[in-house]
Amino acid sequence: MSSSVLPGHPHIHHEGGHLHVEGVRLADLAAAHGTPLFVYSKAAMLAALGAYQRGFAGRKAKICYAMKANSSLGILQVFARAGCGFDIVSGGELERVLAAGGQPGDIIFSGVGKTRREMRRALEVSIACFNVESEAELDTLNAVAVEMGRTAPVSLRVNPDVDPKTHPYISTGLKGNKFGVAHDRALHAYRHAASLPGLRVVGIDCHIGSQITTTGPYLDAMDRVLDLVEAVEREGIPIHHIDFGGGLGITYNGEQPPAADALWQQILARLDARGHGHRALMIEPGRSLVGNAGLCLTEVLYLKPGTDKNFCIVDAAMNDLPRPAMYQAFHAIVPATPPQGASATYEVVGPVCESGDWIGHDRELAVRAGDLLAVLSAGAYCMSMASNYNTRGRAAEVLVDGDAAHLIRAREDAADQMRMERLLA
Numbered sequence: 001m002s003s004s005v006l007p008g009h010p011h012i013h014h015e016g017g018h019l020h021v022e023g024v025r026l027a028d029l030a031a032a033h034g035t036p037l038f039v040y041s042k043a044a045m046l047a048a049l050g051a052y053q054r055g056f057a058g059r060k061a062k063i064c065y066a067m068k069a070n071s072s073l074g075i076l077q078v079f080a081r082a083g084c085g086f087d088i089v090s091g092g093e094l095e096r097v098l099a100a101g102g103q104p105g106d107i108i109f110s111g112v113g114k115t116r117r118e119m120r121r122a123l124e125v126s127i128a129c130f131n132v133e134s135e136a137e138l139d140t141l142n143a144v145a146v147e148m149g150r151t152a153p154v155s156l157r158v159n160p161d162v163d164p165k166t167h168p169y170i171s172t173g174l175k176g177n178k179f180g181v182a183h184d185r186a187l188h189a190y191r192h193a194a195s196l197p198g199l200r201v202v203g204i205d206c207h208i209g210s211q212i213t214t215t216g217p218y219l220d221a222m223d224r225v226l227d228l229v230e231a232v233e234r235e236g237i238p239i240h241h242i243d244f245g246g247g248l249g250i251t252y253n254g255e256q257p258p259a260a261d262a263l264w265q266q267i268l269a270r271l272d273a274r275g276h277g278h279r280a281l282m283i284e285p286g287r288s289l290v291g292n293a294g295l296c297l298t299e300v301l302y303l304k305p306g307t308d309k310n311f312c313i314v315d316a317a318m319n320d321l322p323r324p325a326m327y328q329a330f331h332a333i334v335p336a337t338p339p340q341g342a343s344a345t346y347e348v349v350g351p352v353c354e355s356g357d358w359i360g361h362d363r364e365l366a367v368r369a370g371d372l373l374a375v376l377s378a379g380a381y382c383m384s385m386a387s388n389y390n391t392r393g394r395a396a397e398v399l400v401d402g403d404a405a406h407l408i409r410a411r412e413d414a415a416d417q418m419r420m421e422r423l424l425a
């Protein structure tokens with residue numbers, strides 16, 4: 001039987017026409033758990049993390065997984081056990097990390113709209129740092145901390161005004177974005193933070209965007225951040241750590257982002273050259289740790305030939321895989337069972353009642369109803385963005401570890417979806 005690794009996906013391979021994640025055949029998982037089904041490779045996650053760990057070898061650095069990319073408990077456990085910290089953006093994410101065994105002292109809290117309740121809970125458990133995004137938020141956090149008799153550790157998220165050259169919805173560090181404190185207001189904001197009794201300035205933070213595939217924007221952002229570090233410290237406000245955010249892209253369709261270790265070698269060289277090599281560092285990678293470790297397994301329901309287009313209707317939809325509809329994103333689609341029938345060009349679409357419910361345009365496939373397809377690069381921003389639109393239950397999830405497959409989330413049924421609702425009297 002022929003065996004071939006998928007290019008760019010060393011933990012996924014075809015064997016006799018059957019797709020495998022590590023040692024597990026996907027058709028067996030579909031038979032056991034149904035479809036659509038998210039399948040993740042633990043080895044791929046740890047390999048992605050390993051590239052960052054190599055990049056930071058010998059440095060004082062904390063890798064805080066940006067759990068918005070995939071917040072399932074089993075995924076969080078893998079990263080917690082591997083020594084990661086976590087970047088959270090809501091009280092819900094905080095509870096998830098704690099439930100997965102994450103340590104509060106390894107948690108940093110980002111986001112433009114933290115509520116008082118969320119601040120209180122984060123202070124109660126003593127998280128490592130609040131990444132504050134506005135002067136108004138500084139005042140609110142100070143008030144909450146004083147009320148509780150606590151001091152909140154803060155970083156200011158500064159907006160370096162660097163173009164990451166990515167999709168407009170996922171660039172965050174430009175002047176017109178809602179994120180961060182403008183570069184020219186930052187010094188003022190730091191003075192203000194340092195004057196408030198409930199706050200302790202510990203660092204500086206930035207995040208310029210997501211799915212970044214070139215090194216230049218990172219180096220530019222690092223320079224802008226270091227200019228500020230120097231200016232803030234001249235004011236007598238010490239900056240303990242630099243949090244450089246996340247954003248490194250992955251290969252969806254031939255993109256060639258730098259490897260994490262190579263990227264960080266260059267950024268660290270810049271840091272050293274400017275005399276900041278001694279500083280503690282933090283980063284918040286999300287997509288690059290999980291994106292290519294996951295796929296979505298889906299069954300072909302119907303083939304529908306058309307005059308203009310042929311449709312391949314599958315059982316996964318925009319509620320499971322929202323990125324094509326939201327960002328016109330490309331995900332590769334490959335057969336998971338031996339190809340059958342004649343090859344044709346298809347629009348791969350889901351069952352949701354919207355024309356925007358597409359998964360792939362113009363895909364060459366040899367399929368029949370009942371075959372399985374795998375939508376690749378689906379480990380990040382798929383399950384965590386899934387919805388119940390059309391009252392579709394969210395998919396199940398399996399984590400593969402060698403020859404073992406662990407169900408980490410059961411399929412949601414209609415009763416699960418209606419649990420919070422009440423009928424009128």
Ligand code: LLP
Nearest residue numbers: 066110207210211246247284285286287381
């Ligand atoms: N830190 C902060 C403050 C962020 O806003 C983000 C992502 C990250 C870290 C992680 O960035 P990453 O390493 O994953 O690029 N749903 C979109 C991506 C939204 C990213 C939002 N912020 C997508 O599917 O492409």
